[in-house]
Amino acid sequence: MPKIVIIGAGIVGCSLADELTERGYYDVTVIEKGKLWNPGGSTSHAPGVVFQTNGSRTMAQFARQTVEKLYNLHHNGENCFLKVGSLEIATTRERLAELYRRAGFGMSVGINARVISPDEALKLNSLLAPNKVLGALYVPDDGIARAKLADEVMGKRSTSLGAKFIAECEVLAIDQSDGRVTGVQTTLGSFPADIIVCCAGIWGPKIGAMVGMSMAIQPLAHQLCYTAPMPELASYKGEAELPVLRHQGSDLYFRQRGQSLAVGWYGHRPLPVKAEDILSCELAQVMPSQMPFTPEDWRGAMEHAIEVIPALKDVGIAESMNGLFSFTVDNMPLMGEWSGLKGFWVAEAVWITHGCGVARAMAEWIVDGHPLLAVHECDVNRFEPHQLGALHIEERGTQNYIEVYDLLHPLQPMESPRPLRTTGFYQRQQELGGFFLEASGYERAQWFEANAALLARYTIPPRDEWSSKFWSPIVGAESCAVREGVGLFDITTLKRMEVIGRGALEFLERLTTGNLRKKAGSITYCLLLNEKAGILSDITVMRRGEQDFFIGVNSNIDINYLKQSAPDTVHVRDITAGTIGLGLFGPKSRELAQSLTYDDLDNKALGYFKLKHTYLGHVPVMLARLSYVGELGYEIYTTADLALKLWDTLWKAGKNYGLIAAGRGAFNSMRLEKGYRSYGTDMTSEHNPHEAGLSFAVRKGEGYKGAEAFNKLNPNEMSKRLVCLVLENPEHVVLGKEPVLHQGKTVGYVTSAYFGHTIGKQLAYAWVPAELSAQGISLTIRYFNHDYPAIVGTDPQYDPQMTRLKS
Numbered sequence: 001m002p003k004i005v006i007i008g009a010g011i012v013g014c015s016l017a018d019e020l021t022e023r024g025y026y027d028v029t030v031i032e033k034g035k036l037w038n039p040g041g042s043t044s045h046a047p048g049v050v051f052q053t054n055g056s057r058t059m060a061q062f063a064r065q066t067v068e069k070l071y072n073l074h075h076n077g078e079n080c081f082l083k084v085g086s087l088e089i090a091t092t093r094e095r096l097a098e099l100y101r102r103a104g105f106g107m108s109v110g111i112n113a114r115v116i117s118p119d120e121a122l123k124l125n126s127l128l129a130p131n132k133v134l135g136a137l138y139v140p141d142d143g144i145a146r147a148k149l150a151d152e153v154m155g156k157r158s159t160s161l162g163a164k165f166i167a168e169c170e171v172l173a174i175d176q177s178d179g180r181v182t183g184v185q186t187t188l189g190s191f192p193a194d195i196i197v198c199c200a201g202i203w204g205p206k207i208g209a210m211v212g213m214s215m216a217i218q219p220l221a222h223q224l225c226y227t228a229p230m231p232e233l234a235s236y237k238g239e240a241e242l243p244v245l246r247h248q249g250s251d252l253y254f255r256q257r258g259q260s261l262a263v264g265w266y267g268h269r270p271l272p273v274k275a276e277d278i279l280s281c282e283l284a285q286v287m288p289s290q291m292p293f294t295p296e297d298w299r300g301a302m303e304h305a306i307e308v309i310p311a312l313k314d315v316g317i318a319e320s321m322n323g324l325f326s327f328t329v330d331n332m333p334l335m336g337e338w339s340g341l342k343g344f345w346v347a348e349a350v351w352i353t354h355g356c357g358v359a360r361a362m363a364e365w366i367v368d369g370h371p372l373l374a375v376h377e378c379d380v381n382r383f384e385p386h387q388l389g390a391l392h393i394e395e396r397g398t399q400n401y402i403e404v405y406d407l408l409h410p411l412q413p414m415e416s417p418r419p420l421r422t423t424g425f426y427q428r429q430q431e432l433g434g435f436f437l438e439a440s441g442y443e444r445a446q447w448f449e450a451n452a453a454l455l456a457r458y459t460i461p462p463r464d465e466w467s468s469k470f471w472s473p474i475v476g477a478e479s480c481a482v483r484e485g486v487g488l489f490d491i492t493t494l495k496r497m498e499v500i501g502r503g504a505l506e507f508l509e510r511l512t513t514g515n516l517r518k519k520a521g522s523i524t525y526c527l528l529l530n531e532k533a534g535i536l537s538d539i540t541v542m543r544r545g546e547q548d549f550f551i552g553v554n555s556n557i558d559i560n561y562l563k564q565s566a567p568d569t570v571h572v573r574d575i576t577a578g579t580i581g582l583g584l585f586g587p588k589s590r591e592l593a594q595s596l597t598y599d600d601l602d603n604k605a606l607g608y609f610k611l612k613h614t615y616l617g618h619v620p621v622m623l624a625r626l627s628y629v630g631e632l633g634y635e636i637y638t639t640a641d642l643a644l645k646l647w648d649t650l651w652k653a654g655k656n657y658g659l660i661a662a663g664r665g666a667f668n669s670m671r672l673e674k675g676y677r678s679y680g681t682d683m684t685s686e687h688n689p690h691e692a693g694l695s696f697a698v699r700k701g702e703g704y705k706g707a708e709a710f711n712k713l714n715p716n717e718m719s720k721r722l723v724c725l726v727l728e729n730p731e732h733v734v735l736g737k738e739p740v741l742h743q744g745k746t747v748g749y750v751t752s753a754y755f756g757h758t759i760g761k762q763l764a765y766a767w768v769p770a771e772l773s774a775q776g777i778s779l780t781i782r783y784f785n786h787d788y789p790a791i792v793g794t795d796p797q798y799d800p801q802m803t804r805l806k807s
């Protein structure tokens with residue numbers, strides 16, 4: 001059994017000790033520099049307001065698990081969670097619409113969430129201003145986490161099973177040997193460890209620095225006040241009965257504390273703090289995570305608060321603080337074992353709301369090798385190098401603080417710092433009027449204004465106001481034009497790596513589901529599975545030589561995973577930044593490419609899923625005969641220095657073939673018509689290949705990770721399936737993440753959705769119970785407050801015979 005040291009006894013550290021000991025991992029030592037059970041971290045002062053609804057399924061599920069766990073924990077006979085419910089109120093039409101969207105997020109993960117009328121909201125909280133509220137999102141199971149009490153209960157429970165809590169003991173250094181942790185040095189001496197889990201909250205960056213890790217979190221101060229007792233609350237005797245309340249339109253939230261209200265405010269200027277500047281327990285006035293209140297930043301808070309709760313007008317403030325907690329560059333926590341040091345794990349930037357769910361996933365990960373929920377969005381190894389710079393962390397962390405309650409469109413990119421990464425084609429794409437969004441820090445065009453003239457050729461259905469943000473009908477025109485002719489897509493932003501060296505084939509065979517024993521020049525689409533046959537990623541393996549593979553992957557998580565698993569003789573290298581990729585897709589792509597090379601590109605010479613090294617004009621390239629948009633075509637790769645030359649070469653020759661530049665919007669619409677899944681959106685580690693419709697990518701037999709579990713699966717006995725829903729009315733647009741209903745009951749959720757311009761139908765891929773996955777079954781998709789009828793259709797909708805791709 002491994003020796004585990006947890007740094008920090010906040011909600012995350014205490015929950016983790018509890019989860020580990022419950023799983024039989026008893027050799028757990030929690031080291032805490034403060035006093036138990038009020039050690040002075042963020043958990044010690046947070047009001048514990050819990051709103052479970054979240055645009056991320058994983059985060060919403062972490063929240064559900066936290067509520068469930070805390071509700072069932074008791075401290076001196078009292079629940080550690082007060083299920084008082086929550087109200088998120090809207091005072092504008094826009095915000096009211098958003099509440100319906102949020103209700104959909106909640107419903108799709110089984111949270112009881114519904115939008116209620118102003119009268120109903122007033123009945124639940126009589127403090128609300130009549131005539132001000134247009135509606136509210138009501139979640140009866142939300143409420144207040146009594147986190148300090150819960151910490152004590154979980155701490156004592158885990159202690160009774162063997163865990164040790166060492167208080168007033170500060171971790172000063174991490175010991176390591178041969179790339180592994182061996183222990184921690186503290187103010188009370190050394191503690192050996194095989195696994196160290198950093199649950200140090202706002203001090204995370206300090207602990208990270210001890211092992212040379214840049215932790216992508218930014219501590220920020222956040223203002224919170226408690227009012228003096230209010231006459232309107234005089235009749236309340238307990239801690240809280242009123243639902244917790246949020247008014248995102250004014251950056252405010254509220255909770256009852258006996259006869260007073262806590263008012264939290266995100267509307268002030270961001271107040272970033274460096275982890276190393278946080279005061280010690282001895283020097284801090286109240287506790288280290290509380291900075292002195294800055295009244296000048298509170299200005300405006302009460303005026304906004306009074307607008308929705310008039311009773312606050314004449315109430316004084318009894319307590320106030322600038323409390324510290326962490327924000328990240330992408331608003332998601334950091335979880336998992338850091339790839340830079342074996343045995344060094346982190347669970348950081350976690351709200352109380354998600355604390356117990358995160359801890360459960362961490363314990364499963366440590367004990368079983370993988371968590372049950374999909375955690376790729378939270379994986380500590382997900383970041384690009386540019387995301388780990390101090391300036392970037394501060395700027396993005398700060399921006400995320402500002403936007404925490406903002407109404408954000410799913411495609412909305414961060415405003416700054418941009419442009420950050422640009423591909424070698426950026427200049428040309430700008431000249432063509434590219435409309436850029438951000439992908440992995442890269443500027444990536446959604447469509448090109450230069451293609452506006454194509455709109456005269458095609459009829460593109462209109463969209464509603466919300467779905468037409470970051471969209472143009474040109475997206476549709478581009479996809480139609482590519483299906484008829486040929487288009488150039490910048491695919492540089494998709495990650496690629498190489499795996500080279502003695503044993504590379506055997507190594508890849510062990511980790512992937514693909515049949516890779518094919519001649520050099522072959523391409524294989526396959527999967528990475530975990531031990532339970534959950535899908536970790538889908539990858540495209542291109543065999544360049546005997547022991548030389550070029551692999552298209554989904555993220556840094558894949559690259560780190562392969563790096564960690566590779567034997568010494570095999571080199572795994574991220575080559576994304578040093579190379580560029582173009583997709584030349586469409587029925588005229590072969591003629592165009594052929595016009596630029598003496599090598600034979602005929603179907604026999606370069607068949608489907610084959611690759612060739614050749615020259616296009618003067619540019620040495622690898623041509624890979626595949627296309628994610630379901631047309632004849634090539635992925636073309638070369639080194640970054642040749643980007644412009646390659647673009648210009650193709651562009652010039654393309655004049656004879658009607659070549660257009662096409663953006664990511666067209667790419668997504670076309671891939672959905674062809675039924676091509678996108679990892680992280682359409683399937684995750686929560687799904688197996690049969691459920692996701694990807695069993696064709698799994699080789700027969702054994703010898704790869706996940707084989708044992710996969711071979712035990714009966715494809716006819718799946719509980720859920722990914723299906724292609726076709727909306728009955730092609731003008732009904734959905735965007736993804738909407739709940740799917742059957743006879744009024746939520747049964748699933750949409751993953752990707754787009755209008756298929758070739759087939760003239762609105763498509764939505766969705767997870768539904770297997771018994772509702774047969775073609776022809778009628779379901780409903782809830783988009784805001786509209787119910788759109790849809791039918792389970794064929795998958796894929798476009799070219800199921802693959803004639804376009806293989807011709």
Ligand SMILES: Cc1cc2nc3c(=O)[nH]c(=O)nc-3n(C[C@H](O)[C@H](O)[C@H](O)COP(=O)(O)OP(=O)(O)OC[C@H]3O[C@@H](n4cnc5c(N)ncnc54)[C@H](O)[C@@H]3O)c2cc1C
Binds near residue numbers: 012
């Ligand atoms: C004003 C305010 C209001 C908030 N309101 C809410 C809310 O309503 N709902 C919600 O969900 N979240 C809320 N949050 C966020 C939430 O409080 C935090 O995200 C959460 O408590 C973090 O828990 P943690 O266990 O990761 O960290 P912490 O609770 O900070 O625990 C980390 C522990 O690590 C210890 N430690 C650090 N370094 C060392 C070391 N070197 N050696 C030993 N021990 C060390 C610290 O002493 C500390 O006790 C709020 C935050 C603030 C500031």
